[in-house]
Amino acid sequence: MNAVTEVLIPDIGDFKDIDVTEVLVKPGDSVRAEQSLITVESEKASMEIPSPSAGVVREVKVKIGDKVSQGALVLLLEAAEAPAAIADPVPVATQVAALPSEEKTGGKSGAAAPAAPAVSAAPTVPLVPAAVPVPYEVPPVDPLFKPHASPSVRLFARELGVDLARLKGTGPKGRILHDDVRLFVKTALQAGAAPVAKTAGMPFELPAWPSVDFAKFGPVETKPLSRLRRLAGANLHRNWVSIPHVTQFDEADITELESFRKASAGDSERQGFKLTLLAFLIKASVTTLRQFPHFNASLDASGESLVIKKYFHVGVAVDTPDGLVVPVIRDADRKGIFDLARELGEVSKAAREKKLKPGDMQGGTFSISSLGGIGGSAFTPIINAPEVAILGVSKSVTRPVWIDAKSGEGQFQPRLMLPLSLSYDHRVIDGADAARFTSYLVNVLGDIRRSLL
Numbered sequence: 001m002n003a004v005t006e007v008l009i010p011d012i013g014d015f016k017d018i019d020v021t022e023v024l025v026k027p028g029d030s031v032r033a034e035q036s037l038i039t040v041e042s043e044k045a046s047m048e049i050p051s052p053s054a055g056v057v058r059e060v061k062v063k064i065g066d067k068v069s070q071g072a073l074v075l076l077l078e079a080a081e082a083p084a085a086i087a088d089p090v091p092v093a094t095q096v097a098a099l100p101s102e103e104k105t106g107g108k109s110g111a112a113a114p115a116a117p118a119v120s121a122a123p124t125v126p127l128v129p130a131a132v133p134v135p136y137e138v139p140p141v142d143p144l145f146k147p148h149a150s151p152s153v154r155l156f157a158r159e160l161g162v163d164l165a166r167l168k169g170t171g172p173k174g175r176i177l178h179d180d181v182r183l184f185v186k187t188a189l190q191a192g193a194a195p196v197a198k199t200a201g202m203p204f205e206l207p208a209w210p211s212v213d214f215a216k217f218g219p220v221e222t223k224p225l226s227r228l229r230r231l232a233g234a235n236l237h238r239n240w241v242s243i244p245h246v247t248q249f250d251e252a253d254i255t256e257l258e259s260f261r262k263a264s265a266g267d268s269e270r271q272g273f274k275l276t277l278l279a280f281l282i283k284a285s286v287t288t289l290r291q292f293p294h295f296n297a298s299l300d301a302s303g304e305s306l307v308i309k310k311y312f313h314v315g316v317a318v319d320t321p322d323g324l325v326v327p328v329i330r331d332a333d334r335k336g337i338f339d340l341a342r343e344l345g346e347v348s349k350a351a352r353e354k355k356l357k358p359g360d361m362q363g364g365t366f367s368i369s370s371l372g373g374i375g376g377s378a379f380t381p382i383i384n385a386p387e388v389a390i391l392g393v394s395k396s397v398t399r400p401v402w403i404d405a406k407s408g409e410g411q412f413q414p415r416l417m418l419p420l421s422l423s424y425d426h427r428v429i430d431g432a433d434a435a436r437f438t439s440y441l442v443n444v445l446g447d448i449r450r451s452l453l
C-alpha cells in the first residue's frame, strides 16, 4: 500500500473557525495535485483548499457545516506514486505511516489537528476582495429618519435582508426588537412577498431581471461564471449600490516623470523587474494620502465614526483570467520606488497564477486601478469597501498643452498627460476635498521629488 498522508488546512491568513461549505471529493476519488478538495467560506472570503499532491482519497474528515482553522484535518490521501516518490513531504500534508487510526487522525471532523509544518509554497487559493458586511444602514426614504435598533437587531435584519426603515418598533421609545423583525418577515412571507429579495434593504424595488431566451434570436453559448467572478461581482455590486460614489477627474503632466522612469528602467531590468508608472503612482498617492488622512480611512461598523489609519497599505487591482483581484502592497510609505516596482511584479504574477493567500488581499487602506497599460481616457472605478476612495489611472497621451511662461508669453508644448479618475465616498469626502486631493497628486506627479519631502 502506498503511504497515506493527512491533508491539512494550510495557512489561510487570519481566518479561524470558518465554515466548510462544500466537500468536492469522496472516498475512492482520484485527485490531481492542486485539485480543489473542499471550499471554506468566512464572511470575508471564500477559498478552495487544494490537494497538495496526486492520490486517492481514503477518508474525508470534514463535512459541510464543520468549522475549520489552519492545521485542521481535511482528509487522508493515499499517494498515487510509490512511497519513495513522496518521501519528500508536501507542504500542507503530514505523512502517516499506514492506515489511519483514531489517535493519528484526531478522529473528529473539523477538529483542529496538530499545526501543519511550515508552508514553504503558497497554496493555490482563488481569492476575492473582502466581503465585509455593509457597515451602515442604507438610508430610508426619509433621509432624516433613522430606525432605532440595537446592533444585534441591525445584524439580524441585515442577514434577513430586512430594511429597518420599513418597520415600526414596539420596544421602548419605538426601538425595533428582534420580534418586530421576525413578525415583519412572517407577514411578508404570508403575503407572498419575498423579504430577502436582492434589493432588500434598499429604499427602492427593482423590477425582475428580464428573462430572455437569447437562442430565439441567434446562436449562443452559455459559460458559467468563475467562482471568483461571482463573488467579486457580488462585492462590487454591494459597493456600487451602497456607497454614494462621485468620481473626480484630473490629469497630471508626467513628461519629466516619464523621462526619469525611462532613464531608470535599465537599472530595474538588470535587477530583474519592470519599472512601470504604477510604482510612482503608489508613491505619489501615499504622499498625497499623508496630506489628506480622511482618504486613508474607513467608516466604522456603526457608520457614525471615521477610522483614520496611520499605515499605508495600497491595494492594486490586477486583471486575471478568472476576474479581478486586489492584492495589497503593505507599508507603501516605507518602500522605495524600486521596492514597490519589484513587489508589484511579484504580486501581479502571484495573482495571475492564483497563488495569493487571503492575507495578501486584506488590510488595504486605499486602492489604485490602472488601465493605463491597456487604453482609455477615463473611467469610474468602484470603491473597494470599506475603503473610501480609489484612484483610477488611464493611458497617458502626448498632446499640446498651453504653457503660460512667466514672461507672459505662453505657448503650446507637447506634454505627456496622465488621466486620473478618483472615485470617493461622498458620505466621507466632499467634492472640494476630492478636487484638492487630485490637484495635490497632480503636483506630486509633476515633480516626483515632492514625494521625498
Ligand code: CAO
Pocket: 276, 277, 278, 279, 316, 317, 318, 319, 320, 324, 344, 348, 369, 370, 371, 372, 373, 374, 381, 382, 393, 394, 395, 396, 418
Ligand atoms: N499610460 C501609458 N502606458 C502605461 C501606463 C499608463 N498609465 N501604465 C502602464 N503603461 C505601460 C507600461 O509602461 C507597460 O509598457 P511596456 O510594455 O512598453 O513596458 C505596459 O503599459 C503594460 O504595463 P503592465 O500592465 O504590465 O504594468 P502596470 O504596472 O502598469 O500594471 C497591473 C500592472 C497588474 C496593475 C496591470 O497589469 C493590470 O492588471 N491592470 C488592470 C487592472 C484592472 O483590471 N482594473 C480595472 C478594475 S475595475 O474592473
